[in-house]
Amino acid sequence: MSVAAGPGAAGATPDRAPVRPDDDPRAALLEKQLKKVRYRADALIEVLHAVQDIYGFLSPEVLHTVADELELPPSRVLGVATFYHLFSFEPRGEHTCTVCTGTACFVKGADALIEGVSEAFGVAKGETREDGKLSLLEARCIGSCGLAPVALLDAAVVAKTTPEALVAAIRKVGVNGEAVADDAADATAGSDEGGAA
Amino acid sequence: MSNGVDLFDLSQKEREAQAAYRRHVLCCGSTACLSGGAQATQDAIEAEIKERGLEQDVRVVATGCMGLCSRGPLVKVRTRGEDDVLYADVDADAGRRIVDEHVADGQPVADGQLSLQHPFFARQERVVLENMGEIDPNRIEEYIARGGYRALRDAVTTMTPAGVIEVVQRSGLRGRGGGGYPAGTKWGLLAKAQSDHKTVIANGDEGDPGAYMDRTVMEDDPHRVLEGMALAAYATGAKHGYIYVRAEYPVAVRRLEQAIRQAKRHKLLGKGLFGTEFEFNVEIRIGAGAFVCGEETALMASIMGQRGTPVLRPPYPTERGLWGEPSMINNVETLANVPTILRRGAEWFASIGTDTSRGTKVFALAGKLENTGLIEVPMGITLREIVEEIGGGVAGGKAFKAAQTGGPSGGCIPIKHIDTSMDYDSLLALGSIMGSGGLIVMDEDVAMPEVARFFMRFCMDESCGKCLPCRAGTFEMYELLDAICEGRATAANLARLETLCDVVRTDSLCGLGQTAPNPVLSTLHYFRDEYEARVVPDTVAAAVAADAGGASAHERSA
Numbered sequence: 001m002s003v004a005a006g007p008g009a010a011g012a013t014p015d016r017a018p019v020r021p022d023d024d025p026r027a028a029l030l031e032k033q034l035k036k037v038r039y040r041a042d043a044l045i046e047v048l049h050a051v052q053d054i055y056g057f058l059s060p061e062v063l064h065t066v067a068d069e070l071e072l073p074p075s076r077v078l079g080v081a082t083f084y085h086l087f088s089f090e091p092r093g094e095h096t097c098t099v100c101t102g103t104a105c106f107v108k109g110a111d112a113l114i115e116g117v118s119e120a121f122g123v124a125k126g127e128t129r130e131d132g133k134l135s136l137l138e139a140r141c142i143g144s145c146g147l148a149p150v151a152l153l154d155a156a157v158v159a160k161t162t163p164e165a166l167v168a169a170i171r172k173v174g175v176n177g178e179a180v181a182d183d184a185a186d187a188t189a190g191s192d193e194g195g196a197a
Numbered sequence: 198m199s200n201g202v203d204l205f206d207l208s209q210k211e212r213e214a215q216a217a218y219r220r221h222v223l224c225c226g227s228t229a230c231l232s233g234g235a236q237a238t239q240d241a242i243e244a245e246i247k248e249r250g251l252e253q254d255v256r257v258v259a260t261g262c263m264g265l266c267s268r269g270p271l272v273k274v275r276t277r278g279e280d281d282v283l284y285a286d287v288d289a290d291a292g293r294r295i296v297d298e299h300v301a302d303g304q305p306v307a308d309g310q311l312s313l314q315h316p317f318f319a320r321q322e323r324v325v326l327e328n329m330g331e332i333d334p335n336r337i338e339e340y341i342a343r344g345g346y347r348a349l350r351d352a353v354t355t356m357t358p359a360g361v362i363e364v365v366q367r368s369g370l371r372g373r374g375g376g377g378y379p380a381g382t383k384w385g386l387l388a389k390a391q392s393d394h395k396t397v398i399a400n401g402d403e404g405d406p407g408a409y410m411d412r413t414v415m416e417d418d419p420h421r422v423l424e425g426m427a428l429a430a431y432a433t434g435a436k437h438g439y440i441y442v443r444a445e446y447p448v449a450v451r452r453l454e455q456a457i458r459q460a461k462r463h464k465l466l467g468k469g470l471f472g473t474e475f476e477f478n479v480e481i482r483i484g485a486g487a488f489v490c491g492e493e494t495a496l497m498a499s500i501m502g503q504r505g506t507p508v509l510r511p512p513y514p515t516e517r518g519l520w521g522e523p524s525m526i527n528n529v530e531t532l533a534n535v536p537t538i539l540r541r542g543a544e545w546f547a548s549i550g551t552d553t554s555r556g557t558k559v560f561a562l563a564g565k566l567e568n569t570g571l572i573e574v575p576m577g578i579t580l581r582e583i584v585e586e587i588g589g590g591v592a593g594g595k596a597f598k599a600a601q602t603g604g605p606s607g608g609c610i611p612i613k614h615i616d617t618s619m620d621y622d623s624l625l626a627l628g629s630i631m632g633s634g635g636l637i638v639m640d641e642d643v644a645m646p647e648v649a650r651f652f653m654r655f656c657m658d659e660s661c662g663k664c665l666p667c668r669a670g671t672f673e674m675y676e677l678l679d680a681i682c683e684g685r686a687t688a689a690n691l692a693r694l695e696t697l698c699d700v701v702r703t704d705s706l707c708g709l710g711q712t713a714p715n716p717v718l719s720t721l722h723y724f725r726d727e728y729e730a731r732v733v734p735d736t737v738a739a740a741v742a743a744d745a746g747g748a749s750a751h752e753r754s755a
Contacts, residue, residue, distance in 0.1 A: 044502035045485050049444065076503075083504040083661075084485030086444050103407030103601065103637045104563035106651050140488070140655075142445060143409030145563035145637075146229050146266025146570045157232030 029054045030062070034069050041070045044080055048087055057088045085140075093128040093135035095173055097153050097166070102141030104148040113149055114138070116163025117170065120177050134175045204341060204350055207463075211342035216277075218256040220300055222246075223273040225330060226259030227417060228409075228448060229570070230269035234288060238270045241289035245296040255300055261417020263330035265317055266570035273330065274299050285311040316586040317568050322549060324557045325533045326573045328418045334452055337459040340420040346465050348539035349424050353431055353471045361432035362388060365535065367543035369555030374400055374491070374528030375606065375632045377554075377621040380535075383525060386515040387433040390523035395435035398519070398526045399426055401442040401449065402496060404488035405604030406655065408635035410559040411529040413571055415442065415449035418533070419456035423466065423479060425532030428539060430477040433525060438479040440529075441496055444486060453481055488605070488659035492707050493526045495661065506663045507707035528633065530559055550576035554620035558631065564601075564638035565592050576620045580610060583619065584638055595640035599723070603632030605652045605659075606712035608719025609645065628719040630712075645724040646731060650678040652716035660709065667710030670701035674717065681731050685741035688732050695721065 033050035037043035047070065051062050058081055067074040081087045097117055101110045114125055114136070123129040123136045144150045147159035151166055158169050171177070215221070224239040243257050263271045268285035272295060275281050282305050284295060291309055298304045313319070323329070332339035340346070352361050366381025387395060399422055403411040415422055426438045442450050457479055460466040468476040487505045489495045495505040497519050518524025534556060538546045547555045554576040560583070563569045567589030574583065580600055584590065591597050599609040608629035610617060617623050621631050639648065657671040677694045680686035698714035698721075705711045721728060733741070 040502075042500070042502040045499065046483060049483060049485065080502065080504055083506075084487050086486035101406070103604065103635065103651070104561075104569075106406075107564050107637060107639055107643060139445065140404065140486070141406035141408070143403070143412045143561075144229050144232055144266075145407050145409060145561050145635075146269075147232060148563060148569075150232070157228075159229075159232045 026054050027065075030065070039070060041072050044070060044072065044077065045084070048077075048081055048084075052087060057091050059089075090128065091132075093123075094133050095154055095170070095175055096135045096137060097151060097170055098137040098139045098142075099151045099166075100140075100142045100144070100149065101138045102143075102145060102148075104145035105141075105150060108148040110149045112163050113151055113161065113166055116167055120167040121170065121175060122177070134170065204346055204463075207338060208342045208344075211338040215256070215342070218254060219277055220255045221275040222255060222257045222295075222300060223260045223263075223275060223330065224257065225261075225263045225269060225271040225273075227262035227266075227269075227413065229262065229266035230271060233269040235270035237289045238272065238287050238292040242272070242292040242296055245293045246300065249296065249301055251296075251301060258333050259335075260331060261329045261334050262326075262413045262571055264321070264326070264570045264572060265311070265568060267568055268311065268570075271311075271330075274305070276303075281313060283311045283313055284309045317570075317572070317589065320578070320582065320587050321573050322557050322575045323573050324537050324546075324549070325414060325421075325530055325559055326418075326571070327537065328421065329413065329571075330417075332418070334417045334419060335455065337420055337456065337463060340418070344540060345420055345536070346424055348536040349427050349431070349465070350471050352428055352539055353473055353475050358388060358432045358434065361428060361539070364539060364543045365432070368538045368546040369543075369550075369553075370531065370534055370538060370546065371554065371621065372528055373530035373534070373558065373633065375603065375630060377631060380527065380531055383515065383527070384429060384432050386513070387435065387523055387525040390515055392523050394437070394520070394522040395433060396519050396522065396524040397426055397429045397433065397435045397438045398496070398500070398524060399438065399440040399529050399532055400491065400493075400496060400526050401440055401446070401529045402484050402491045403443060403446075403529075403633060404491045404659075405606075405633050405635045407563055407601075407604060407637050408561045408633050410561055410571065410634040412443075412446050412449055414529055414533050414559075415440075415446065416452050419449075419452045420460065421533045421536060422453070422529055423456055423460055425527075425535040426479060427466065427470075427477050428535050429525070429527060429532060431475055435525070436476055436478070438477065439482050439500055439519075440479060441482045441484060441490070441500060443484045450481060450483060457481070487661070488655070489661045489707070489709050492709060495707070496526060497524065504661070506661045507709075509706065530634070551618065551620045553622050554631075558619065558634060560634045560636040562588055562636050562638075564636075565595065565640040565643075566590070566638050567592050574619070577618050579616050579618055581615045583636065584615065588638065591638065591640050593640075595642065598639050598641050598643060599645070601629075601637045601639065601648070601716075602635065603630035603712075603715070604635045605655050606630060606708065606715055607632045607635075608715050609639070609648065609723060611723040628715070628722055630715070644682075645720040645727045646678060646682050649717045649720045650675065650682050653678050653713070656709065656713040660713075664704075664706040664710065666701050666704040667706065667713065670697055670705070670710070671713050673697060674701065674714070678717070680738075681728060683741070683745075684731055684733055685738045685745070686732055687735050687738050689735075690738075691728060691732055 063077050067077040099113045123134050128135040151158045246255050270287045272284045272287045273281050295306055298306050362384045370380040371377040401411050482500045484490050490499045490505040492507045493514055495507040499505040514524045550556050557573050558576050559573045562572050599611050601609050624631050653675045657675045660667045660671050662668045674697050677690050698718050702714045
């Protein structure tokens with residue numbers, strides 16, 4: 001793989017589909033990160049974070065590339081990647097609602113938040129809705145315990161929230177409830193179906 | 198800037214620059230206040246000050262956490278020769294009003310003021326958090342102006358490494374990560390180890406759900422962590438340090454990275470520090486979401502880019518740690534105490550707290566209280582003082598039921614022990630632990646078996662899977678607790694749960710498994726009636742399970 005990753009390559013339009021892997025600007029970004037850690041095997045976790053930032057998730061292809069570049073067995077790379085919760089092996093939805101389930105939020109009703117969002121949008125906990133619009137995730141504790149219960153809507157903190165307020169906030173960023181029949185394809189999908197996704 | 202005189206100069210200059218302003222508007226810019234809209238507040242305040250042409254006279258600072266997170270955004274107005282005035286719940290409009298009336302005309306706004314004599318503030322004693330809400334964490338100058346890096350300079354230029362350890366030992370400082378191991382003793386072990394590649398590690402993997410003490414210290418006073426690490430390195434002969442930070446704390450990572458760059462620029466990190474041979478460098482390592490990585494040996498595995506599975510101790514890290522070399526792991530809060538101890542003396546520190554628990558403890562006070570936030574109190578304060586005075590009592594006029602400390606490794610303290618002293622030994626005697634500082638208050642509405650189930654699910658999810666007692670034990674205990682909570686468990690199930698608690702506690706490899714039964718044991722001990730009330734006869738359990746379309750807990754685990 002090419003190691004010639006100048007700042008020009010990094011600034012290329014990331015939206016265009018790659019013709020060949022070497023032309024993929026994301027590959028250049030990854031090379032830059034690998035260089036930064038001097039291809040040290042002990043920086044594997046940092047590299048995996050970089051992969052997730054760049055690609056949005058860890059695909060088998062990229063994990064193989066990482067194994068090659070760091071001269072590690074692929075089993076070791078996959079073993080480490082699957083050990084840690086923050087690594088995702090599937091693409092996330094367009095929007096992500098992460099409900100904090102730390103102790104303070106638990107005491108103040110985090111379960112109701114998850115249930116509320118799950119029902120309103122037809123997406124199961126830990127999953128992404130079929131149309132790719134919304135992922136519903138849990139976080140261990142985001143450390144905003146004084147404001148419990150809290151959720152993260154994309155990067156924004158929704159503090160001292162309620163199921164109704166959180167659902168409203170998600171609608172506001174442009175995610176419609178599955179029950180809303182404004183999208184013919186979705187109209188038949190009840191909230192139960194999200195659970196099977 | 199390689200010697201102490203320059204440090205003093207820098208401090209002097211910064212103080213003079215600050216003294217030139219008549220007023221300072223300190224805006225809390227911590228994570229909690231930011232999520233409450235603090236940025237908009239600060240923007241509004243700055244715009245209003247500009248509009249009125251007061252920039253020469255008034256300085257606006259985004260500070261770290263002021264503590265009372267439940268009333269954020271917080272804004273403090275400081276005027277030369279006057280007492281500070283603190284405002285709570287300051288939105289953009291309120292911010293503009295503060296500028297119009299208080300900052301411009303000197304008339305404090307009547308509404309929204311929060312007395313600094315309020316017990317929430319008055320009952321605290323700040324050592325670790327002494328700079329919180331006072332300095333801009335993005336500027337090393339402000340840390341230095343408040344005496345920062347002076348302890349390091351004095352230690353390196355006037356004390357022997359053994360002398361530094363002696364002070365830490367004499368102060369009585371114990372590890373703030375939960376275990377409470379004497380810090381000076383640990384430092385002595387690393388100092389004794391023979392190697393040219395010793396490492397000190399700051400454990401910032403604050404995984405206890407409901408705790409954010411270390412995050413706040415790393416975000417809002419990052420140089421304090423670096424200075425504490427450098428002192429540990431000097432005392433023990435380490436040249437290299439790692440800060441292991443949770444990936445969930447991106448702001449902490451950014452601020453620490455910036456602090457490291459600043460410290461290097463001012464020759465407070467690197468080679469030949471203060472004109473001596475002493476050298477020390479720090480690297481940041483980021484976790485990826487694994488609670489078990491708070492355990493020393495798992496943390497080191499993670500730093501080396503591996504799965505965070507623990508290994509048996511001994512050998513302890515101070516004998517064989519990172520890459521087989523002697524290493525020492527201290528919690529962030531432990532290290533953050535050290536610069537102040539060196540600056541103010543072991544005797545001063547030892548005068549705070551109790552005989553066996555010296556100094557203060559930072560707690561993340563959360564749950565069903567009127568006031569929640571970050572507090573630092575002398576150890577030995579009673580739980581009642583924290584709940585009723587600092588916390589303002591249980592919210593909504595409900596009754597206090599229990600306080601949980603120590604997170605998934607800790608336990609619940611019931612009302613009958615509300616007068617307990619908050620120190621390592623008293624909490625242990627009550628079946629809980631000091632832990633890292635999560636303190637969550639529960640009211641009468643909270644069902645204790647559900648609390649136990651919550652923590653057990655956490656431990657089950659976070660069990661690394663290496664040893665059987667923890668991997669299978671937490672799973673089965675969770676299933677049993679779930680059955681109890683859902684009314685499909687029998688008396689035999691409850692008995693089995695208790696047996697499992699014993700097995701998992703005694704046979705697990707690391708602290709995660711060994712302490713995982715604590716929330717169950719402690720709630721069983723104090724709230725056994727709640728468990729028994731939910732237990733049903735065999736026939737009912739079978740019927741409930743059949744209704745739910747699954748095997749009963751009894752069938753599965755009998």
